[in-house]
Amino acid sequence: MKTSFSGERLSRLLLAAILGLAPNAASASETIRFMIDPASSTLTSSFNASANFSGTLIGNYNAAGNPGGTRTLLGAFGLCTSGNQPVPYTGHGSASGSPTTNPTGTFTLTLEPGGPSPHVCLSGLSINLLGAAMPTIPTNSTITYQGFRTCSPTGFFPNVPNLPIPLGDATLNSMTATQTFRNSPGTLTIGPPGVFAFSIPTTVTVAATITLGGGPSDLAPQDLPVTVTGTVNLTGATPASTLSLSVSIMQDQTTPIPGPQDVPFDLPTGLGGTAHLLVDISVDSSSTSVMATASSIAAGTHITPCLADFNVDAAVNSQDFFDFLTVFFANSPDADFNCDGTVNSQDFFDFLTSFFAGC
Numbered sequence: 001m002k003t004s005f006s007g008e009r010l011s012r013l014l015l016a017a018i019l020g021l022a023p024n025a026a027s028a029s030e031t032i033r034f035m036i037d038p039a040s041s042t043l044t045s046s047f048n049a050s051a052n053f054s055g056t057l058i059g060n061y062n063a064a065g066n067p068g069g070t071r072t073l074l075g076a077f078g079l080c081t082s083g084n085q086p087v088p089y090t091g092h093g094s095a096s097g098s099p100t101t102n103p104t105g106t107f108t109l110t111l112e113p114g115g116p117s118p119h120v121c122l123s124g125l126s127i128n129l130l131g132a133a134m135p136t137i138p139t140n141s142t143i144t145y146q147g148f149r150t151c152s153p154t155g156f157f158p159n160v161p162n163l164p165i166p167l168g169d170a171t172l173n174s175m176t177a178t179q180t181f182r183n184s185p186g187t188l189t190i191g192p193p194g195v196f197a198f199s200i201p202t203t204v205t206v207a208a209t210i211t212l213g214g215g216p217s218d219l220a221p222q223d224l225p226v227t228v229t230g231t232v233n234l235t236g237a238t239p240a241s242t243l244s245l246s247v248s249i250m251q252d253q254t255t256p257i258p259g260p261q262d263v264p265f266d267l268p269t270g271l272g273g274t275a276h277l278l279v280d281i282s283v284d285s286s287s288t289s290v291m292a293t294a295s296s297i298a299a300g301t302h303i304t305p306c307l308a309d310f311n312v313d314a315a316v317n318s319q320d321f322f323d324f325l326t327v328f329f330a331n332s333p334d335a336d337f338n339c340d341g342t343v344n345s346q347d348f349f350d351f352l353t354s355f356f357a358g359c
Helices: 006-019 318-329 345-357
Strands: 030-036 042-059 071-074 087-097 104-112 119-128 139-145 148-151 155-157 170-179 183-190 195-212 215-233 240-253 263-268 274-302
Touching: 030 240, 042 170, 104 274, 119 195, 170 274, 195 240, 215 274, 318 345
Parallel strands: none
Antiparallel strands: 030 104, 030 274, 042 071, 042 087, 042 274, 071 148, 087 139, 104 119, 119 170, 119 183, 148 155, 170 195, 183 195, 195 215, 215 240, 240 274, 263 274
């Protein structure tokens, strides 16, 4: 990486000389960027969702496109008069399953094995917990409708509670876990030569998208405390790591949201025919929980991070300085530049040292 603007570079060096700052001295630390191998990694999960919904069902009759289709009329008994009336209903649905997937993603570890307190720093953790999969989960749904009758074919449907209705499977479209803040410190346990174990408390932002009954629903991102554990082995040709973490999403929705419209639903008349209906759905309330544990194996590459490029835009300039000041004076965890778990003046001086040294 090159520092932008030679004049700015010179001014930084002059200021460093005035302040008595110098580039970081060499240390025994190692920074390794790891890529998760999906073929050797697994995610086991438990998915549960339930919803209360309401809407209407109506015959698939259409004067222009389907004049011979089914028509629905309110009232379980009566003549087959003209019209095609929507029939109100309420319902309940649930879905549960335990899908297994192969996650992908990246993370970076900086190992500090020297000194009286060996430690490690985690950064850039980003995991696609589903990998390339979009697992499906079986659903069960029932409705209770107002009594109605049909024409084409003739049918009589008195009020029947909890009638099963096929809405299809639920699909878990996406689920990601991303490190919420820049750096997370943890403990490093030294094993045999070149082998280490780590335990790192951190916060990850978990987001998921689910399709139920044909309608996608984004679960609001949640910041969750987790503990990332694993090992690092530096004895082979390339660094290797194991990494494990567990996440749990729980979300309740109480504001009605529109669901799928015109879902085909065939209902036997009991007289030898089948009424062809269309169902509209509005989700009145729902509850969703997803619990998942990822066990990953990753291969790594040693890197020399450009610490002065605070905003990671591939250039070291005054914007990095201002961006650091913004999070520092906000006392944001992102200002923990030296990854010691505390934001204080030492982070400021350590950033200045790296900034003036450039990359």
